[in-house]
Amino acid sequence: MIKITVWNEFKHEKEIDAIHRVYPEGIHSCIADFLEKEQDFEVRTATFDMPEHGLTEEVLQDTDVLIIWSHALQKEFSDAVAERVKRHVLSGMGLIALHSAHYSKIMRELMGTTMTLKWKHGEQENLWCIMPTHPIAAGIPEKVFLPQEEMYGEYFDIPRPDDVIFVGWFPGGQVFRSGCTFTRGRGKLFYFQPGHEEYPIYYIPEIQQIIKNAVRFCAPMTGERKYPENQEVRE
Ligand code: ZN
Numbered sequence: 001m002i003k004i005t006v007w008n009e010f011k012h013e014k015e016i017d018a019i020h021r022v023y024p025e026g027i028h029s030c031i032a033d034f035l036e037k038e039q040d041f042e043v044r045t046a047t048f049d050m051p052e053h054g055l056t057e058e059v060l061q062d063t064d065v066l067i068i069w070s071h072a073l074q075k076e077f078s079d080a081v082a083e084r085v086k087r088h089v090l091s092g093m094g095l096i097a098l099h100s101a102h103y104s105k106i107m108r109e110l111m112g113t114t115m116t117l118k119w120k121h122g123e124q125e126n127l128w129c130i131m132p133t134h135p136i137a138a139g140i141p142e143k144v145f146l147p148q149e150e151m152y153g154e155y156f157d158i159p160r161p162d163d164v165i166f167v168g169w170f171p172g173g174q175v176f177r178s179g180c181t182f183t184r185g186r187g188k189l190f191y192f193q194p195g196h197e198e199y200p201i202y203y204i205p206e207i208q209q210i211i212k213n214a215v216r217f218c219a220p221m222t223g224e225r226k227y228p229e230n231q232e233v234r235e
Contacts, residue, residue, distance in 0.1 A: 002219045003042045005063040006031045007055060009070045009077075010047040012197045019197050027069050027195070027202060034208045041215065048073055053081050060084060064219045065094035067211070068101045069195065077105045086110055090185030092225040094218025096211065099195035102156075107191070110184050111159055118153035123170045125149040127178055127194060131165040136179065136190060136213045144206045150196035152176045158191070166210075168193055179210070181217070185228055190214040 008028035012019045023030050028045040035043045046054025048070075060066070066085065070077070082105035089095050089110060097107050102115050125146040129137050153174030159182070166179030178193035192210065195201045202208065 001042050003064045006067045007046045009073045011072050022200050030202045055081050060088045065215050067096040069098045070104045071100040074104050082106050089187035091227040092186035092220040095189045096214050097191045114157045117156040120151040123151040126169045128167045130167050134165045135217045136165050138213050148199040152193050188218040
C-alpha cells in the first residue's frame with residue numbers, strides 16, 4: 001500500500017463562485033477521488049485551515065507521498081510545518097508539488113532557488129512528453145492538449161532537475177519545463193505545472209495518469225524511513 005496525503009490550501013474554491021463550480025469539494029477532493037480508485041493507494045486529505053495545516057508529525061510519519069497544491073496562502077503557511085515537511089522529504093517521503101505550489105515555502109526551502117517564473121492568464125497548452133522512457137510518462141501520449149490553462153514560462157528559476165519529462169508550449173510562444181523530478185536527501189520529488197484552479201485540469205484522464213505514475217515513482221523504497229545523520233565508523 002502507498003499511503004498518500006493530498007494537501008490543498010482550499011481557499012479559492014470556497015471564495016470564488018466560478019472556481020467552486022469547477023471544484024465544488026476542493027481540488028484535494030477531486031485528486032483524492034481518482035487516486036482512491038487505485039487498489040494499491042490509501043488516500044487522506046488535509047487543508048490549510050486544519051490545526052498545523054493538517055500536516056502533523058503523526059500524519060507525515062504515516063505518509064509515503066505528499067501531494068501539495070497552494071497559491072494564495074503561501075506566505076501565511078507555518079515556517080515550522082514547512083520545516084517538518086522538509087525533514088520528512090529528506091528522510092525519504094515523496095513529494096509532488098502541483099501548479100503554483102512551485103512557490104510554496106516547502107518547495108522554496110527544498111530547492112534553494114527563487115522558484116520564480118513568467119505567467120499569463122487565459123492561454124492554451126500543448127504538454128509535450130519529451131522523455132517517454134520515464135516511469136512518470138507510462139501510458140501518456142507524446143502530446144496532451146489542454147484547451148484552457150494559465151501560461152507558465154521560462155525562465156523558471158529551479159535548480160537543475162534530475163529529469164525533465166514534460167515541456168509545456170503555449171500559443172504566445174512561451175515554453176516551460178512542466179514536469180521535472182528532483183532528489184533531496186532520500187526523498188524523490190516531482191514538480192508538475194498543469195492545474196490552474198479556474199480550469200478543470202485535474203479531471204483530464206492523462207493528467208490523472210501522470211499524477212498516479214508520479215505517486216508510484218516518488219514512493220519511498222521499502223524499509224524504515226530515517227533522517228540522515230553523520231555516522232562515525234569504528235573498525
Ligand atoms: Zn494558477
